[in-house]
Structures are given as structure tokens and as C-alpha cells.
Amino acid sequence: AACIRWFPERKGLVTGIAVAGFGGGSIILSEIGDVLIDRGMDVLLLFRYMGVVYTAVIIGAAALLFSPPREEHHERVVAPSIRSAMGTRHFWLLSFGLFAGTFTGLLAIGNLKPIGLAGGISDHLATLAIAALAVGNVSGRIGWGLLADRLGPRSLTLKLSWLSCAALLMIPASHHGLAFLLVAAAIGFGFGGCFVLYAASVAHLFGPAAVTSIYPIVFLSYAVSGICGPTLGGWLYDTTGSYLPSLTAACILAAVGAAVHRFAGQRSW
Secondary structure, three states, X not given: OHHHHHOHHHHHHHHHHHHHHHHHHHHHHHHHHHHHHHOOOOHHHHHHHHHHHHHHHHHHHHHHOOOOOHHHOOOOOOOOOHHHHHOOHHHHHHHHHHHHHHHHHHHHHHOHHHHHHHHOOOHHHHHHHHHHHHHHHHHHHHXXXXXXXXXXXXXXXXXXXXXXHXXXXXXXXXOOHHHHHHHHHHHHHHHHOHHHHHHHHHHHHHOHHHHHOOHHHHOHHHHHHHHHHHHHHHHHHHXXXXXXXXXXXXXXXXXXXXXXXXXXXXXXX
């Protein structure tokens, strides 16, 4: 929220850079953790060190954050109440779009390596696909942030369509190593946009102040998809012996989300 207030004309880009740090940090931390565990460090001790370092960094960074002086605002906008926001079409469109996008992304991410192995690619390439997805995730946060500044909420439709197409390509790509890496990166690129576009759209539709009040309610959709997406993918595989039904369901959900945003949302945005 502080970033958006400092750069009101670049809501998408600054949000993308901020959340790219969140995504990139997890990549760096996982690599450091692997090295320390390989050297014999106990996992619980590693978690203890992580907690101490994270606490120090978060408190130190938070101490440096502050909102710009009031006179630097182009206009002073007060965020609507949560109740009034929930009474609008925009709130529910954003919630559904975030659910559809993260559901599709998490279903693919949660089953990425098994899908590759089931398709016949090597364990090394299937593991490398996870890294490719992580790189796509980080770059997608910045890339979709740039698009959000240019296209506004219309970028939501494009992002959902991107995810639908990428997930649709996953099964045929799983038979070819390089293609699977590219599709994994494409899914990561689309998934990364979920953490940029909806925050930027909330700021665009309800004002920058709404990022701290209304966006957390919209973000609950991510929690729901986090439970449903990977679980459904694993259950359908156990039931059918194939990942095709779960990926098909994810594609359809993302496509429906894109259609809803296209025809129900953009006319009033």
C-alpha cells in the first residue's frame, strides 16, 4: 500500500516489483536451505535461524516504511467501507478472478513434477521445471505489473486466458522435456500476475487506501483455491489415473473467469 501511495501512476509496476521480492526470496531461501541441510544442519535449527533472520529483516524494513506527505498526493481518496465494497460487482468479479487464476496455477504447481514424470521426462528435467516455473513466477509479477499500468483491469482477462492456454498445453508438453520447461515457465508467468493485478485493480477501482482494507478480503479467495486446487488435482489423478481431467477443469475455470471479466466487468470498468 505504501508503494502504491508513493507511485500512484505506476500502481501495477511497483506492486509487481514488491511481490517479485516475495517470490524471489523464496527461491533464494530454498537454495540456502538445501546447502545447509546437505552440510548436516538440523531442520528445526534451520527453521529457528530463519525465524530470527526473518523477524529482524521484517521489523527493520517496516521501521523504514512511511506514507508520502499529504501534499504529494494528486488527490486524497478515502477507501469505501468493506460492506459497501462487497455490495459492488467489482468486488465479486475480483474475488472470482483471483480464485480462478490461483486455482489453475496451484493445481498445476502442486502436481508439476508428477505430471512430468507421468509423461515420461527424466527426474532431472521434472525437477528443473520447478525452477523454470519459479523464474516465470518472479518475472510475471513485474511483467503483468507493467501491463496493468497500460491496460488497467482489462489485463485480468488477458492473464486468465494466458493461464488457461498454458495449463491446456501441459499434458502434451510433458512428453517433451524442453517444451515442458517452457510451459512450466508460462504457467509461472501467469500465476505470478495473480499477486499483482488484483492488488492494482483494487487500488484502481476503490482507491489506494483500499489495498489495506478491501484487498485482504479479496485475497481470501487465494486461501480457498490453495485448499481446493492441489487437492482436486491429486484426487482426480487417484480416481482416473490421469492428470488430464484436473487440468481440463483448471483450463475451463480460467476460461470462465476470463469470459466473466470480459463481458460482465470491463463494460463498467
